[in-house]
Structure formats: C-alpha cells, structure tokens
Amino acid sequence: MPQPAGSQPAGSRRAPRKATGRPPRISREEVVGTARRIVDEEGVERLTMRRLATEIGSTPMALYHHVRDKEELLVLLLDDYAARTLRPTEPPADPRERVVTAAAAIHGALAACPWIVEVLTGDSLMSAHSLWFVEQIVDGLVACGLPPERAVQGYRAIWYYTAGEIMVRATAARRRPDDDRPTHRQQVFADLDQERLPRLAQLADRWAPLTAQDTYRDGLEALVDGLLAAR
Amino acid sequence: MPQPAGSQPAGSRRAPRKATGRPPRISREEVVGTARRIVDEEGVERLTMRRLATEIGSTPMALYHHVRDKEELLVLLLDDYAARTLRPTEPPADPRERVVTAAAAIHGALAACPWIVEVLTGDSLMSAHSLWFVEQIVDGLVACGLPPERAVQGYRAIWYYTAGEIMVRATAARRRPDDDRPTHRQQVFADLDQERLPRLAQLADRWAPLTAQDTYRDGLEALVDGLLAAR
DNA sequence: GTAAGTTTTTGTACATGTATAGAAAGTAGC
DNA sequence: GCTACTTTCTATACATGTACAAAAACTTAC
Numbered sequence: 441m442p443q444p445a446g447s448q449p450a451g452s453r454r455a456p457r458k459a460t461g462r463p464p465r466i467s468r469e470e471v472v473g474t475a476r477r478i479v480d481e482e483g484v485e486r487l488t489m490r491r492l493a494t495e496i497g498s499t500p501m502a503l504y505h506h507v508r509d510k511e512e513l514l515v516l517l518l519d520d521y522a523a524r525t526l527r528p529t530e531p532p533a534d535p536r537e538r539v540v541t542a543a544a545a546i547h548g549a550l551a552a553c554p555w556i557v558e559v560l561t562g563d564s565l566m567s568a569h570s571l572w573f574v575e576q577i578v579d580g581l582v583a584c585g586l587p588p589e590r591a592v593q594g595y596r597a598i599w600y601y602t603a604g605e606i607m608v609r610a611t612a613a614r615r616r617p618d619d620d621r622p623t624h625r626q627q628v629f630a631d632l633d634q635e636r637l638p639r640l641a642q643l644a645d646r647w648a649p650l651t652a653q654d655t656y657r658d659g660l661e662a663l664v665d666g667l668l669a670a671r
Numbered sequence: 672m673p674q675p676a677g678s679q680p681a682g683s684r685r686a687p688r689k690a691t692g693r694p695p696r697i698s699r700e701e702v703v704g705t706a707r708r709i710v711d712e713e714g715v716e717r718l719t720m721r722r723l724a725t726e727i728g729s730t731p732m733a734l735y736h737h738v739r740d741k742e743e744l745l746v747l748l749l750d751d752y753a754a755r756t757l758r759p760t761e762p763p764a765d766p767r768e769r770v771v772t773a774a775a776a777i778h779g780a781l782a783a784c785p786w787i788v789e790v791l792t793g794d795s796l797m798s799a800h801s802l803w804f805v806e807q808i809v810d811g812l813v814a815c816g817l818p819p820e821r822a823v824q825g826y827r828a829i830w831y832y833t834a835g836e837i838m839v840r841a842t843a844a845r846r847r848p849d850d851d852r853p854t855h856r857q858q859v860f861a862d863l864d865q866e867r868l869p870r871l872a873q874l875a876d877r878w879a880p881l882t883a884q885d886t887y888r889d890g891l892e893a894l895v896d897g898l899l900a901a902r
Numbered sequence: 903g904t905a906a907g908t909t910t911t912t913g914t915a916c917a918t919g920t921a922t923a924g925a926a927a928g929t930a931g932c
Numbered sequence: 933g934c935t936a937c938t939t940t941c942t943a944t945a946c947a948t949g950t951a952c953a954a955a956a957a958c959t960t961a962c
Contacts, residue, residue: 458928458929459928459929459938459939460928460929460930460937460938460939461927461928461929461937461938461939461940462926462927462928462938462939462940462941463927463928463939463940464939464940464941465940465941466940466941488917488918488919489918489919489920490917490918490919498941498942499941499942499943500918500919500920500942501920501921501922501941501942501943502940502941502942504920504921505939505940505941509919509920510918510919510920560838571863571868571871572867572868574871575867575868575869575870575871578870578871578874579869579870582870588870588873588874588877589877589881591870592874592877592878592881592882593881593884593886593889593890594890594893596882596886596890597832597886597889597890597893597894599835599839600831600832600833600835600836600839600890601828601831601832601835601894602831602835603835603838603839604830604831604832604833604834604835604836604838605831605835607791607834607835607838608830608831608834628798628799628802632802636803636806637802637803637806638806638810639806639809639810639813639819639822640802640805640806640809642819643809643819643823646819646820646823647823650820650823650824651823651827653824655824655827655828658824658828659824659825659827659828659831659894659898661897662825662828662894662897662898662900663828663832663890663893663894663897664897665896665897665900666892666893666894666895666896666897666898666900667890667893667897669893669896669897669900689958689959690908690909690958690959691907691908691909691958691959691960692907692908692909692910692957692958692959693908693909693910693911693956693957693958694909694910694957694958695909695910695911696910696911697910697911719947719948719949720948720949720950721947721948721949729911729912730911730912730913731912731949731950732911732912732913732950732951732952733910733911733912735950735951736909736910736911740949740950741948741949741950
C-alpha cells in the first residue's frame, strides 16, 4: 500500500532518523504549487497529469506517489485557495448576523473560484481553513437559542443551499460559448401547456432575467430566519 | 452541422415526404432505451458508449448522430426516469403544504436515483415531466401572498437547497467501500483547535451521527417558512 | 441510366486518467 | 563488500469519450 507521503509517522517527533528508501525528487508541495500555477494561468481544463508531470520535469505516474488521484489534487488546490482567500474577520456582535456573514463569506470565496464544482463534494468544505467559518455559523445558531443538534442541522441546511447555488451557477457558466443549440430551459418553456401550467406560462418571458439575478443572500436570510423560528 | 435527428422539421406537418439521405438503422429511442436497461441492470458506471454500441449492434460513433454526447444521453435518461416515477398527485389545499409536498416529491425521486449527480446541472430539473411540480411550488408561493417575482426567487432557493442536498448525499454514498483511508472530515476533526473552535470541538463526536440523519424535510420547511415571512 | 446532394454509419486516431510491473536509489545489518 | 528491505520513479498498457474523414445508402434532378 503506497503510503501517500507528506505526513511522516507522527509518533516519534524527535530523532528524525534518516529516511529509508529512494529519496524523493519531487514533493507534494511542488505538485500542488505547480498545479496551482497552471490553473491560475490557463484554467483548470488545461491541468492534466501529463502536463503537470512534464512541467515539473517528471513522469505522470510519479505524481501518484504524492497525490492519490486527480480529485485529491483538486481538493488540495481548493484548500490552498481557501487558505489564501478566506481570512477570518471581526465577527458581528449580533449572532444572526454572524451566521449570515460567515455563510456569505464562504459563498463568496467559492463563487469566485469557478472550477471547484468538479470537487464540490460533501467533505470539500471541511478543509481546515474554512472551519473557522463553520464555527461561526454553528456558534451563531446556538447563540440564537437553538440546541446544539439543531444548530448542526441548521449548518447543514445552509451548506446544502450554498453548495447547490454554487453548483447551479457554475454549471450555467460552463456552457460552451459557441453552443448555439437552445437551452433545455428555452426548449421547455417554448411549448408550455397554458392549461396545466398557468403560473409558469404567465412567467415564461420573465423567467430568464429573474433567474439571472443573484439572490443568494435573500435566500440565505430567509433560510436562517426559518431555522431560527421555533417550530 | 449534424442535426440531431428525432424532431423532424416542424413546419410541414402533413405531406410526410420521403426522408432524404441514408435511412437510419438505429433510433434515439433505441439508444436511450438500451442505455436505460444497462443502467438499471448494472449501474451507471457500466454505461459506456462502446458497450452501448455493441449492445445495440452498431458502432460507438453512430450513437453520436442521435445524442450530442454522453451527457445529453444521461439527461435523457434522467428525463425518462422522471417521466416514469414523478406522477402528479392531488395537491393539498393549503398552499404552503403544496409547496412542501411538491418539493419533497422532486427530492424523493432524485434521491432514489443515485447516479444523477453526474447530470445534476442547472437545467436538469427543467425537464418537461417535472414542470408540474415546479408549477405547484411557484403557484403555492403566490397563493401564500408572495408577488410572482419573489415566488420565482423562492422556487430557486428551494431548488438550490434540494440540489445541494442530493449532491452531498450522492457524493457521500459514492465513496468506494474499500476506501480505508480516513475521511477528510475525520482527518480534520481529529485535530481540532479547542481554543479557536470550541463549538466544533464540543460537537466533534456527535458530528458524524448528526450528519447521517436525513433532515431534508426539516430544512425545507424552515426555508419555506422563512421565504413566506415578509421581510 | 448518371450526377449531385443529404443523412447515417464506419474506421481510425488522439488525449486523458490511471493500473501494473519492474527498475532505481537509498538505508540497515552483516 | 553483499543482501534484504523500503520508497520513489519509469515504462508500458488499457479503457474511455469523442474528433475527423471517408464510405454507404438513400432521394431527387436531369
């Protein structure tokens, strides 16, 4: 089982006895750093394992001793990105405001980083560098009077909402520009059954501009208010 | 420009003059139907274009005259699935209940269909067969007193929340069973900074069971209540 | 009949992620 | 020195989606 290097056996902190085995020529940091440069300069779609290997001066399969697979590499990139952009700020005094502000901060960071959808998994947000914001959300909900279990549930709801918004947004943006075929939505709205779906038919022409608006914050506040209202 | 066959020129309804060009040996329906069978029997990961082609008795590239690419094929599959499982039912009288019921119906159908995450795009839900439920949601929100624009916003928020939940759920389930490395979450929770993140540290051991619970409906109701509360 | 035009099908080729096997480069024990 | 062991790296191979070009099978115009 190839142990993904990087974290040396945490047991013996001192006495760093000489490592055994062939000495590495590349490091995980070098892999992630170079990958970051490629993504920054040319976009995530140009990041291939072969490209990354030649850029580093190695071979594709050598990378796999430092990252488990490409997905893990992308998660590391996301974490790296979060570490650089998500800076804790002075939290507002009002606990509800603390929740909203922290969620909006996470959302803003992710929205500015359009390629993450490929890694937007359940655990993605749990990177060490975003935990402070999670803490703000959970703690804010508790401070508003929710019992801890409900606060965790509330955090999860907020995360679902946030991740879903990011995903839909990114998918819409990923549309190839030279894609001249009509959108699925356009297609469907074209022949609406006025009898069966009167409300949608009535809103058909206003649908596109309405869905183009950024209403993340409105929905977020509604969700938080709903969570805080005792049921 | 290869016109994706299937919809013949809608202009001349009558006088179905003989089609020109080489007559097709396979149809879009056959492609989708066979794909559905493969997915049903062996799972979506076994659905490859080559496999599908040989199953039909054709060649991989021939498929591309009936579907634009594999993603479109998956969207067609999802639509087909929705058509079979999403049956309109008698909507509740209470408009708020109508909203919640319709959203839960969509969520239930998607949750039972674990492979859709690969297609869970912005437009995916806009398939013709799910529009009735969208109508229920929008109409219910309007009936609760929201102006139409706010109702559309509300529908979008509900969809973000729902899609996010499905995505996170599916990603968690996709974990390969023989994956013995610790989850990212476990990793992170292992060394929590008690000083900086007291709330999370306090909840660390309860986190896993809490996030295993299905709380979709609670969050949905909170969201709907928040949307309905005039701000 | 033949020629032109259109649509579908086929064959070949490429880029990609990554599995697998073995070579290379070091340390420790003798 | 030599052998055993460990870790890292290299070479080769495969499955996949799909781009591209050419062939095949029709209809229509002459």
